[in-house]
Amino acid sequence: MEIEIISFGQITEFINNQKIEVDGITDTDAFSKYIENRFPALKNLKYKLALNKNIVQHNTEITNQATIAIMPPFSGG
Amino acid sequence: MEIEIISFGQITEFINNQKIEVDGITDTDAFSKYIENRFPALKNLKYKLALNKNIVQHNTEITNQATIAIMPPFSGG
Amino acid sequence: MSEKKIKNIFVNGPIAPAFIADSIAKHNSKTAIGGHSIFMGQVRKDEIDGKFVAAITYTAYEEVALEKMHQIREEIFEKYPLSCMHIYHSLGTVKAGEICLFVFASSVHRKPAILACSDVVDRLKVELPIWGKEIFEDETHQWKENI
Amino acid sequence: MSEKKIKNIFVNGPIAPAFIADSIAKHNSKTAIGGHSIFMGQVRKDEIDGKFVAAITYTAYEEVALEKMHQIREEIFEKYPLSCMHIYHSLGTVKAGEICLFVFASSVHRKPAILACSDVVDRLKVELPIWGKEIFEDETHQWKENI
Numbered sequence: 001m002e003i004e005i006i007s008f009g010q011i012t013e014f015i016n017n018q019k020i021e022v023d024g025i026t027d028t029d030a031f032s033k034y035i036e037n038r039f040p041a042l043k044n045l046k047y048k049l050a051l052n053k054n055i056v057q058h059n060t061e062i063t064n065q066a067t068i069a070i071m072p073p074f075s076g077g
Numbered sequence: 078m079e080i081e082i083i084s085f086g087q088i089t090e091f092i093n094n095q096k097i098e099v100d101g102i103t104d105t106d107a108f109s110k111y112i113e114n115r116f117p118a119l120k121n122l123k124y125k126l127a128l129n130k131n132i133v134q135h136n137t138e139i140t141n142q143a144t145i146a147i148m149p150p151f152s153g154g
Numbered sequence: 155m156s157e158k159k160i161k162n163i164f165v166n167g168p169i170a171p172a173f174i175a176d177s178i179a180k181h182n183s184k185t186a187i188g189g190h191s192i193f194m195g196q197v198r199k200d201e202i203d204g205k206f207v208a209a210i211t212y213t214a215y216e217e218v219a220l221e222k223m224h225q226i227r228e229e230i231f232e233k234y235p236l237s238c239m240h241i242y243h244s245l246g247t248v249k250a251g252e253i254c255l256f257v258f259a260s261s262v263h264r265k266p267a268i269l270a271c272s273d274v275v276d277r278l279k280v281e282l283p284i285w286g287k288e289i290f291e292d293e294t295h296q297w298k299e300n301i
Numbered sequence: 302m303s304e305k306k307i308k309n310i311f312v313n314g315p316i317a318p319a320f321i322a323d324s325i326a327k328h329n330s331k332t333a334i335g336g337h338s339i340f341m342g343q344v345r346k347d348e349i350d351g352k353f354v355a356a357i358t359y360t361a362y363e364e365v366a367l368e369k370m371h372q373i374r375e376e377i378f379e380k381y382p383l384s385c386m387h388i389y390h391s392l393g394t395v396k397a398g399e400i401c402l403f404v405f406a407s408s409v410h411r412k413p414a415i416l417a418c419s420d421v422v423d424r425l426k427v428e429l430p431i432w433g434k435e436i437f438e439d440e441t442h443q444w445k446e447n448i
């Protein structure tokens with residue numbers, strides 16, 4: 001399954017935008033585990049995900065060709 | 078005793094600025110009675126007085142040459 | 155209050171948007187400020203008994219109003235940690251759609267500025283001896299009342 | 302939501318006082334409005350570990366931010382009787398002392414405008430995917446955090 005990952009804010013400093021080919025990641029909880037494992041610096045951040053431009057509020061199914069944004073705490077205003 | 082009367086807002090429409098020569102008006106309560114008697118239209122208005130540029134909060138002594146402002150409800154802003 | 159400097163708040167006629175812009179621009183050098191709160195009162199073209207308000211003419215007991223405003227200012231500065239606060243009120247004629255009141259409070263974080271601005275507007279409407287005479291399109295008038 | 306028109310809120314660089322003045326002046330014809338409430342965020346020259354913030358560079362997940370802002374807007378209009386509301390947020394670099402956020406709410410009477418403006422500011426800080434990178438005078442940086 002192909003997932004496009006995009007990052008924002010300070011997360012851009014250690015995760016580049018990229019496409020990954022993975023198997024067995026079927027929901028956003030599984031994605032979080034995967035990405036925290038690959039980028040341990042994420043564990044110290046209260047990041048949020050957006051799946052196909054919807055901010056993820058609770059565990060959500062991921063389908064092929066999904067775009068997942070990894071977003072650090074917001075600091076606009 | 079001489080008192081200078083100045084009026085504001087809608088009160089200017091029936092009380093002109095004027096100096097009056099009166100006896101026996103020694104405090105602002107007495108002045109209110111006097112002026113309401115002379116200008117009964119005042120009785121329908123929640124007016125306030127200012128004695129020598131101080132807004133009158135409670136009955137206050139009036140001395141000779143006082144300036145008393147008669148002010149209808151404020152409507153600034 | 156040993157040393158008190160009474161600021162003038164009155165401007166003749168409406169408060170121009172360009173005046174407000176200048177006032178904002180002047181804060182550019184005050185780099186400790188993080189938040190500005192502005193309130194502006196605008197004259198409404200209210201319909202009363204089939205007639206429309208064309209303008210409001212403001213008069214004030216100026217010295218008393220400025221003294222009172224000074225006192226409110228001091229109380230507001232004691233209550234909130236403000237960087238600065240500016241207040242302007244029109245005298246004379248302000249047409250419907252024009253600005254008659256401009257309150258501008260600034261602080262390091264946003265909350266004090268917002269609360270102070272709102273507080274000042276509430277207080278000045280009630281406490282300052284200012285009167286608005288609503289002039290209708292047919293040149294009759296009625297005296298405004300703050301509810 | 303059958304018909305929704307997503308408004309853009311983003312402007313490149315700082316929000317100029319003249320832009321704010323234009324925005325105010327445009328309300329001159331909206332003669333039902335009695336009160337305008339404005340909030341402006343200004344970049345602070347904060348001192349952090351002996352270094353001063355020279356500017357903040359803002360980035361956003363633009364589409365998601367605009368969609369979310371649209372939703373907040375609709376909720377605010379349901380909650381308060383507003384005449385209109387305008388929101389602008391900077392992207393890119395805004396120097397210390399410059400304006401990065403401009404929220405402008407108007408209503409017939411003053412309270413709804415004041416409450417809506419304050420509400421929107423609170424919400425957009427928490428809910429919009431926007432990030433501020435504080436650039437120090439020596440060109441190092443740290444990522445801003447809304448507390």
